[in-house]
Amino acid sequence: MFKPDIKILIVDDMKTMRKVIMKSCTDIGFKNYREAEDGNEAWKVLNSEPIDLVISDWNMPNCTGIELLKKVRGDEKFKELPFMLLTAETEAAHVKDAIMAGVDNYVLKPFTTDNLKIKLQQVARKRGLEAA
């Protein structure tokens, strides 16, 4: 189980995918969300309010998921922030880039709610987001 009231920042340029992720997360038991359309908007949100977990798409205009991840890990305030990438880009080089940049986990599209839950549980264990 996850800690109650975890606030998730969902970053995707496609509104549908943000809604799909929110629906899955709600089915898993989460209820607090913020949304951003790209990495730049996400960065503004991160600097304006507390966020417990980021789930970000990889491919977005302006600032991609991997660019956002590098920015987050490069900032002292956010370097321990749980961060998951969502991507259809499964080539080994891309996954390696994400791991090198400090991603906590990644989810491949298409995904099921069960698959997302397993990935989130792995992140929760690693980053202390599990309920006591």
Place this chain on the structure above:
Amino acid sequence: MTTQKNMFDPKFIDPFAQATKVTLETQIGFATDLLKPYVKAPEIKLQNVDIAGLINLTSPHFKGVIAVCFSSSTFLNIYEKMLGEKHTEITNEVKDAAGEIINIIFGQAKQTIAQKFGISLGMVIPTVLVGNNMEVVFKSELPTIILPFKTEGGEFHLEIIVDSSSVAVAA
């Protein structure tokens, strides 16, 4: 040694067929069956197309177009299953989902094509068309392949043209 392949190679169709099935079954949650594929011809009546998501396939050695085509009733069933929201018409919000579905299909197929054939397709932005009973027409001398699918939410099809004329593969 390498050889030049013919312009149209059916082996490049299968990754899109499989990607469509996986996407509908995994992301949407509808059991999906591929029906018998055929070449598009004027005398063959296709199902109504009210919304279509299109993507151009781009790479230095590989060109084409894919379009996933739905009637409004099938698409609204898919949308409801995907997001838990019931709509009675194709709104801009609903339209966005067609772009996402073709994006996911493309991403899956892209991975398979890279793994199986060593061909890297470029990143693309999908286009979504909405209208009443549209016909999707590609300007190409190559045949358009229709991949019909049957799901719990209704039938839909994928239209695909693949020009692999400049793909050089090991003989």
